[in-house]
Amino acid sequence: MKLNSQINRVLIVGGTHGNEFTGVYLIKFFQQYPELIRRTNFETVTLLANPQAFSAVRRYINKDLNRCFRRQSLEDSTLANYEDLLAQKIDHMFGQNGENPADLILDLHSTTANMGVTIIVDNDEPFSLQLAAYLSYINPFIKVYNSGNSGRSLNSLRSLAKFSIAIEVGSVPQGVLNADFFLKTQTIIYTILDYLEQYNYHNLPAFPNTLVFYKYLETIDFPRNEHGEIQAMIHPQLQFKDYEPLNPGEPLFLTFAGQTIPYTANLTTYPVFINEAAYYEKGIAMYLTDKQQITI
């Protein structure tokens, strides 16, 4: 790994989705106690990304902010809805050509899926992978999800920075504060900031150079009728089983009339984001992933 890219500014973001309270309240807390995220050799700044959506206790007002950061959209002066404007403003503030460019964006999310504490990386770039490896070495309960070619490396808020990572915790209902996940997210943030401080000092501790992650393959939608109405539920045997192997022939959905619909592909997969509330409208019942062990 190249150690020559010093981290000068870290942006911690919460409320990219307004009804994901863990991040929102952590940002409010850090804004009240900035000394807790101050480190000796870089600047840490915070952002409550979508304040209107938070006030409305909704994911977004007009469209999902975390899909608004394609370069083309950021430079499109004809766009005028709330989240497109917000994305352009955030780019002007923290983008690479903005007023205060962020070297690393740490974006805080929660999910109704049983993702536990997940670190999300968006590519195979060594810096993020090494940080993810460190975090899962320090906290063995952490899972690492690689969003791969799902689009997040192109259109997410965190894609503005050179380096990015998201913390995704759940299952937490939308519009609910869960103290356990608040505290776990907070602890991981401190661990990341301490890591970055040592990274800047070229003083990282030794830790294994292997990493297990779950890499995005594709999405599966709910079975729907011709009107787009859902015809089946996540099967009870699959509900809450994020990161567990799903083998060919095992239950995937249960129709309202009681029929089991099995997983019919040929290969074992590892579903994540199973039954995420915000994905119903996106036509996503879960993501399928491939479990990989890599050496960094």
Next chain:
Amino acid sequence: MKLNSQINRVLIVGGTHGNEFTGVYLIKFFQQYPELIRRTNFETVTLLANPQAFSAVRRYINKDLNRCFRRQSLEDSTLANYEDLLAQKIDHMFGQNGENPADLILDLHSTTANMGVTIIVDNDEPFSLQLAAYLSYINPFIKVYNSGNSGRSLNSLRSLAKFSIAIEVGSVPQGVLNADFFLKTQTIIYTILDYLEQYNYHNLPAFPNTLVFYKYLETIDFPRNEHGEIQAMIHPQLQFKDYEPLNPGEPLFLTFAGQTIPYTANLTTYPVFINEAAYYEKGIAMYLTDKQQITI
């Protein structure tokens, strides 16, 4: 118990809150398979109460429909927002002076609180208490909550009928279908319909005449600052502990700065609806109840 009040029409309602999917999809299912809720000696009808809110995946559009059924509001011709109009329409359809008066309304709800499978009764009227006693005898995992003087007997949709009961399941996030709770709610509905059929035949089976319920005492709000912003979370030791005893001195909230706020009253209470997402805006962190055993 007086057996002279025959049940002629049962109304099963879902989607009184548009983002509580268990009820919505059960109603859609029953509308597709009406024979499943047909019984020999009464009529069963169904209602998806707030279709606009369901389309928007929100609890309501303008105001909480389940607080719109005070007689005064139902007769106020100056009211014009969506839920007030909807309430008046539902009253015209199923109210006691409506086109098809419902003798019993069964309202289907879900909650982000860990309420398991809860039967809600709204008063001490023997018919509902006896039905609740039967259900908790048949399904020992069922809890019974008596909403007492909380207002539900005056302003809820189900208050339109002579008799009413609600099924409240959780924890389920808003906007999420949980198959396990869907199936459990479905089973209880069938049990209730079978009970009512036997009731009409004056042929109820023998079952214990005792009932344990948890009766509404008061609500507790989150600690807030002068701007109304939440300053503490449900304490991790209390989260998910609905229906368990909370004793004086035990943890209630945890501030963001890590301070525990204990429960300071003198008497043991049994909190329910702990951390229900929809109650943040109502200034309710939980309901406190009194556990009572009664003989019917």
